Amino acid sequence: MFHVFRLGYVEFNTRNIEALKNYYNEVMGFTLVEEGPDGSAYFSSSTDHHNIVLNPSSVSAIARFGFQYKSDAGAKEIVKELAKLEIKAELKTDTKPGVSEVVEFTDPDGYQVQLFSEMSLASPGFKHSGIIPNKIGHLSLRVDSAKRSVEFYGKLGFTNTDWIEEFFGFTTCNTDHHVLNFFTSPQKGGMHHLAFELRNYGHLTxxxxxxxxxxIPIIWGPSRHGAGHNIATYHYDPDENMIELFTDADKYVKELDCFEPRPWHRDNPQKPKVWKTDDCISQWGTCFEKALV
Incomplete structure (x- = not known):
């Protein structure tokens, strides 16, 4: 069997490649590691060959995302394991620099997912200018049914950590409160937001x-959410993708099915639960004109 343990990269198609390259290089503080002959750009936060991939395109949208896994079995065996889970996957080789092979499949909402076991290291280190996040924290997707998506990714070993009523499901594959979450949305498909983890509140300010x-205006925040308890702000990148910057998120202890205790928790212990929308959006009672929809 295999164990998915982190979100490694997110790939975007973009109509405005130069503006998005400037955003990730100059604003976010990622390092441009490599450019492809097709004009694609590979950005690293610190050690991986890439964590963000940008492709020039006639449309702007999320293209695919990749999770790293650990297994004693080879990629061909992973394809067979997925088939047993009724997930039709394909082994692809040399599809992009830094990753020699990926296991690729399409989830129930049409998102293209890649699983990889190894990525070459670029090791540019953290830059000295820009926002310079620790890492990609989590990816949030618009789906037809959050319940269906939570169940599907459960086959890959993701654990459901919280709900906002029935329309927003949080899942993790490690100790982070959420790595992948799903928003039941009337808007067909597309990313809800991509989040980057910062070091502390000082880093956030x-x-x-x-x-x-x-x-670049802040469209929401800062405030502390309920589910995850992260202090978060949101803004748009040049393609109007919603980007979250956050710190202070809960850490999940799977063996105890609860979160590490924090002074601001209102439950003791804090366990996965269903939140009401008003309780979850802002624990500080802060109101903002812009809704996160």
């Missing part, structure tokens, strides 16, 4: 100042 200097 510095990042908001940096966005302000770059004339």
């Amino acid at each position: 510095h990042s908001m100042d940096y966005l302000g200097k770059n004339k």
